[in-house]
Structure formats: C-alpha cells, structure tokens
Amino acid sequence: MRRYVLGFAAILSLAAAVSAAQGTLHNSFGKWSGSAKALGNPPAVPGIDPAASLRAEQHTAALKEFGFVGGEEGAYRRGADTLQITLYSFKDPSGAFGEYLYLRTPDMPRAELAELSCASRDHALLLIGNLVVDIRGRELARFLPDLKALADSISPRAEKGLLPTLQDRLPQEGLVERTGHYLLGPATLAQFFPYADGDWLGFSEGAEAELARYRVNSRDVTLLIADFPTPQAAQRKLAELQAKYNVNDSGNGGLAPVYAKRSISLLAIVGGAKSQAEAGPLLNQVHSTAEVTWNEPTFIFKEPSLTTMIADAIVGTMIICGFALIAGFAFGGFRLLIKRLLPDKVFDRSSSMQVLQLGLYSKPIKAEDFYGLGGPPGK
Numbered sequence: 001m002r003r004y005v006l007g008f009a010a011i012l013s014l015a016a017a018v019s020a021a022q023g024t025l026h027n028s029f030g031k032w033s034g035s036a037k038a039l040g041n042p043p044a045v046p047g048i049d050p051a052a053s054l055r056a057e058q059h060t061a062a063l064k065e066f067g068f069v070g071g072e073e074g075a076y077r078r079g080a081d082t083l084q085i086t087l088y089s090f091k092d093p094s095g096a097f098g099e100y101l102y103l104r105t106p107d108m109p110r111a112e113l114a115e116l117s118c119a120s121r122d123h124a125l126l127l128i129g130n131l132v133v134d135i136r137g138r139e140l141a142r143f144l145p146d147l148k149a150l151a152d153s154i155s156p157r158a159e160k161g162l163l164p165t166l167q168d169r170l171p172q173e174g175l176v177e178r179t180g181h182y183l184l185g186p187a188t189l190a191q192f193f194p195y196a197d198g199d200w201l202g203f204s205e206g207a208e209a210e211l212a213r214y215r216v217n218s219r220d221v222t223l224l225i226a227d228f229p230t231p232q233a234a235q236r237k238l239a240e241l242q243a244k245y246n247v248n249d250s251g252n253g254g255l256a257p258v259y260a261k262r263s264i265s266l267l268a269i270v271g272g273a274k275s276q277a278e279a280g281p282l283l284n285q286v287h288s289t290a291e292v293t294w295n296e297p298t299f300i301f302k303e304p305s306l307t308t309m310i311a312d313a314i315v316g317t318m319i320i321c322g323f324a325l326i327a328g329f330a331f332g333g334f335r336l337l338i339k340r341l342l343p344d345k346v347f348d349r350s351s352s353m354q355v356l357q358l359g360l361y362s363k364p365i366k367a368e369d370f371y372g373l374g375g376p377p378g379k
Helices: 002-021 053-066 093-103 140-157 186-192 231-244 276-283 306-341
Strands: 032-038 068-078 081-090 116-119 123-128 131-137 181-183 208-216 219-227 258-263 266-271
Touching (some): 053 093, 116 140, 231 266, 258 276
Antiparallel strands (some): 123 131, 181 208
C-alpha cells in the first residue's frame, strides 16, 4: 500500500510541476504580443535545423538528465520585429542551471536581465529559479527593457532555490570564459568529455560534475571535477579509474591518457594534456572546500584539585542555604504582614479554613481563634 501511495504522490508532484509550466508565457509583455503553446516531447533545440537529428537527440538526453518536466514556446511580434521564445521547466533549480550552461555559448557574456542571464547579438538566456527562457531574435540589445519585463512577468511562477556551487571550485588561471558546463549524468558527460562509454565517472553513486576548457601551453585542455558524497567514494572511484582506464599513465584500457588527482571528496581529471607535468599545475589548483588539519586548537579539560572541589562545594552549599533562608524570611514576612494588615481577608480565611483536631483537649479549636474573632477563650 505504501508503494502505491508514494507512486501516486510522485505522479501528483510531476503533474503540479507540468501544470505550473503551462501558462507561464503571457500573450504580451512590454510592447510585444503573441501566443504560446506547450513544448513538444521531446522538444527541438531552438535555432537548430530539424535535420540535425544527432544534436536534437543529444539535447533530449541532456534534458532528461536535468529533470525536464515541460515548457512552452511561442512567437512574439512588435511591428516588423519578431522573437522566438522557448521556456523550459525543471524539477529543481539545479537542473535548470545545467540546462542554462548547456545552451550558453562562449559568445554570450553576462546580461543584467534576470537572476542569471547572458546574451549575444541574436540570442539571450534567462535562468529564473527552475525555469530557463531561451530568446532568439535580431539585434536583441534594442529590446533589453522589454526582455527585463518578460523576466519580471515569469519570475512569480518560478520555484526559487539554491544553485550548485561546484563551479566555484574551478581554477580561474587559464580558464576560457563561458566554457563551463554542469553535468548530472553520462549523456551530457559524453558530449563534453567523451572518454569512455557509460557511467564511468559515477553519477549513479551520487556524483555531480563541472567541466571547463583551459588554455595551457597555447593549447586547450579540459578540466573535469566531480564531487562525491564522501572522500572514501572519491578514493574508490580514482582507484577504479586507474585500474580500468589509462589514468595517470597507467596504460590500461587502450585509451588516450588522462590525469587525475583527488582532493578529499573532489576528483579532478584533465583531458587533452600531453603529460603529467603539463596537467599537474592545473590539477594542483583544485581544492575541496573541506579542510582537515592536525593543528586545530582544541579545549583541554583540566581537573581541579581535591581541596578546590571541597571548597567550591562548601561555598556552593552556603550560597544555596543563604538563598533558601532569604526566600523563607521573605515569604513568611510577607504572609505575616498581609495577615496583620488584612486579617481574615487574604490568607487563612475563617470561612474556608478547616482545622484537624486529635481531641486531646476538651476545648475545640476554631478557625476564628487564629484572628481573635471568636471572643475571649472559653466562650
């Protein structure tokens, strides 16, 4: 029964994400008007000739790994100008971030349009939470205010969240700008780092990866960094790669050599380098955010002497007794004062007070006797 309930909940969650993606593109924004329709499944790559089936298949595989759940596409017009807009919706912002970097090209510098955006002359990308907006037109710099209005209209429908931080581990020295890619599966890995078949890096073991191109000795090399859940998992993967493939000149697998280094839970791999000496300086720049040190200052407990403990115990007991004595006098004095000022009004009222008697004397005790209200004794 629980399995069916979880399956039903997953279906409802996916349906909610798909429905949220529908209707996100409005019929107008700024001075533009048009209409949008749901994306096909799988969607075609914007601006790519449908005859380029291989590229379309690669994009479809990447969308699947990034968690694509739906989207929209539409044509918009303002006078003689047209825009082709495609919106992709993903399960979470991490998948949207991967798609954003997948579609970005090196000729697209950062633009101030949305949470994260970039634009070239005829192409713009917006990353808004779990949504990626692909915009294509001519001379887009003329329409920046309208594109900002488009981003503002989409933002309320986006699911916000933290973006991956693995790109922060990429070294900056020698980095070719805007060549970074965030990877969540073997399909996208094969497109940007075609080394071996299948999931050779370990995405099924919880790894996530980032890669970028670098300029080393006037040549381009590719740096791939993978973050594993634990240092032990990263160590096992490095040993596995060295045993199975040509990693660090191990001569296994008959493949081109790559060079790797582990930094705690990070595994860095350089492809395209001629030797270990060429790849080493780049590998040495990769460091994990975790730090393991032996000289971290720690608290050292020092046990006090026996005489100090006895003296402290006596002083502590006297303080507690003094506090109890002061509290007792304060409570008792306050009670006696109220009984003097307001007899039979607040405490020990004769109307509600009962006295237990053992019968040892012939004269019964009455509550009024505590306040002298019953007259002289014996009456």
